[in-house]
Amino acid sequence: MDAIHPLTLKRLGIDTYKEPILYLHCENTICQSEGFEAQTQVRVECGDQWIIATLNIIHSNLLKTSEASLSEYAWELLQAEEGEMLSLSHPKTLESLSFIHSKIYGHELDAEALDSIIQDAYLGYLSNIQIAAFLTACAGGRLNLGEITALTESMINAGDRLHWPQELVVDKHSIGGLPGNRTTLILVPIVAAFGLTIPKTSSRAITSPSGTADTMEVFTSVNLTTEAMKRVVEKEGGCVVWGGSVALSPVDDILIRVERGLDLDSEGQMVASVLSKKIAAGSNHVLIDIPLGPTAKVRSLEMANCLKHYLEEVGARLDIKVKVMISNGEQPVGRGIGPVLEAIDVMAVLQNDPKAPQDLRDRALSIAGELIEFSPKVKAGEGKRIAERILTSGEAWKKFQAICEAQGGLKFPKKAEHVKAILAQTSGKIISIDNRRLARVAKFAGAPHSKAAGVELLASLNTRVEKDQLLFNIYSESISQLNYAAGYVETHPDIISIEEQE
């Protein structure tokens, strides 16, 4: 390194998600002597850690000229403390960037090149625009099977990897989940009660009113360390924890956030993303559910079959068994939208309540059945019946409670205090339900931050309703949010469209 300039660290509390940003005052002499300006990539050293950050320049008194600040992610990467000293210099050109260039120019990348790119993304050396270039260069079918396999392995290696003594460790994943599709919370206890090991990690909501981890959090804690997760699975055979709290294929989160900004789904990246998480979690038998439908993530059978081929092939090359099921993804599953209301659906199914949503029950049993059939003791076609037996006998509900206890104690869902009923304004047949706007109503009501907030959908597509019949309830923990959500419904009367009939 040619030049070292010490600066004192001050915290400004700016969260840029996974983008390391360095903040310096405009009159800082370093900017002048080094030619640093806004958007320059700067090597930032603190103690024995270093990262490469993008520079933002402060033209106000947020910082003194002798101070520097960092985005929250950069603080974390550097393990820095307020008041510590920072050294800045020009970064050397990254080797990984030359591999990205090579891919841009259409060359095949070997395992070493992909390792270098993924490691540098993991360590915070690559900027978001560099990651965007990598993802773009790989999209459009530009990764072959060998590259997807190597990419999956690189992503597994950048993070923790769990190992289990059991031979059969299973997992499932839905690509582009459907609203209310909380099958995971039902099938994990069924499969664990059957005796298989299922170390499940799930995501939180990003733009939806609830993610599987948010719904599980209604019952118990989901912020477990890798060690705590290991203990739960050793004791109960299964768990449902938040993927963000364990470091299994952590690069995936970095790549996905950039992909989302590009609105880009590349097949190769999707395959590596799914399989790396599962393999890092120690699974060797994985069921992938691909819901297919006009508003689902996968919209054509061709795309679904292409993904199926890649998933099975890459799985085989990495020595794990991958089974792919293509399912109907046209309708939401269950009645609740929002963590507590979804948890109530889940509990109704697990407790064999006759009023439980049958679509959710049936879907969970199908997937559980497929997972159970991974066991060599089970004949093809018998899995679903076994799953149903475990559910009906109450074993699944017992196992679910035991898993919750092991994760930190069981709590029961409680509906929100304030509720507003939305009634049919006319009689007729329900010809469409706008899921996107229903989800928005649930978010206006406070979901997912307010766990009990959400929407309880009581009408079904293609059924007849009478004027003033209850279509859905809005739940909220605050009157003002309830009114806001109800006001939105009032100005959007076509969220549920009813066709008048003779």
Place this chain on the structure above:
Amino acid sequence: MDAIHPLTLKRLGIDTYKEPILYLHCENTICQSEGFEAQTQVRVECGDQWIIATLNIIHSNLLKTSEASLSEYAWELLQAEEGEMLSLSHPKTLESLSFIHSKIYGHELDAEALDSIIQDAYLGYLSNIQIAAFLTACAGGRLNLGEITALTESMINAGDRLHWPQELVVDKHSIGGLPGNRTTLILVPIVAAFGLTIPKTSSRAITSPSGTADTMEVFTSVNLTTEAMKRVVEKEGGCVVWGGSVALSPVDDILIRVERGLDLDSEGQMVASVLSKKIAAGSNHVLIDIPLGPTAKVRSLEMANCLKHYLEEVGARLDIKVKVMISNGEQPVGRGIGPVLEAIDVMAVLQNDPKAPQDLRDRALSIAGELIEFSPKVKAGEGKRIAERILTSGEAWKKFQAICEAQGGLKFPKKAEHVKAILAQTSGKIISIDNRRLARVAKFAGAPHSKAAGVELLASLNTRVEKDQLLFNIYSESISQLNYAAGYVETHPDIISIEEQE
């Protein structure tokens, strides 16, 4: 739009270059109801302007929950004032993004698609990662001649365009300039004195100790509006102004900054970048100089010839004459490094000082000669002699002074007060000069912000020096910067390598 949330604007003074960022407090109810989080793209409305910005979340008291802030570029795009109200909502999917996807998947883009992408980049609707995806998808030879032509036109249309009454409007451009290569300041007055129109815009230093605009600023003002630039050219036939102060192909700056972050030069983008600036400035005869050398931007004859072909073809399709010269780019040009020291070189050439650097003089005359030969009255091969006559007669120096007066008044360069001589530590032959580190010495001494700071190089490659002979002088306006630069030289004695001889 489905939801509007008003917030009061507060200025934080954060410069992110050309990236629109929105800052909100983490406890803002909008983040919760809309599911906004760090790195979400948000539609931001203020008065009758709107942009799409990337969200950063503030976890400190920099903002109240009822306040919002913007990056400096977003303030500018929205023409917003502190205290004004801001409305936020989810942006609709941009059509331009679907065109970018189309290019990622290998399809040809038509003029309408390229217009949409460039307009959205210009208006601040596309994020940096989306621009990075576009540039990546176009790199590696993935733009054909028709696309490069359409892209050039789109870039011209997004900004101002100058028109001149003269038939012959000339310009020149060097692709990846060499250190100290200030030929522009010499050839512009020669060509203007000859009677051609040459409306020249130049860049400032980004990572180097001086850009052409910085050196010109030693003599006169370069921050001219488009109108002021027009008046200077109408009066004197030529000018040298800073490209950043006029809005000629302004999208170029946005694209270049992202390209720099990717360390990516795509031929198509380079051609569109150069020609759009020239055509927007109203030129119809353009000379492109491609310095070829191991440390120049263009390093192979193959690449130089490929660029030459594209430049000439696209020029022909857009009805302008483009001449390309491939020149020797192995050595720096002139003696000074830093604005004032380079200005002194330029003045020595213009004043026909016998001690003026002959490489700079010769290079400027060659390019001026080529430009003069654009005139139908001049026979091929006669241009350089005409240029030399104009220089030797003093006409060029007179014209240069007149241009400076028209741009705001002429000032003369003045060397810095503090100087430190660096002597040869041994006798022998100079076998290498590390230009990159010499540039760094000039920057440590204060260049380009301190105009008079820099390095005056007095040794030449492949010549013999005696022990204690002067190799170069470091100039600085502050003792501490001078010592810092000298200290750097002391720890890097091989900046100029001398091989001892028998």
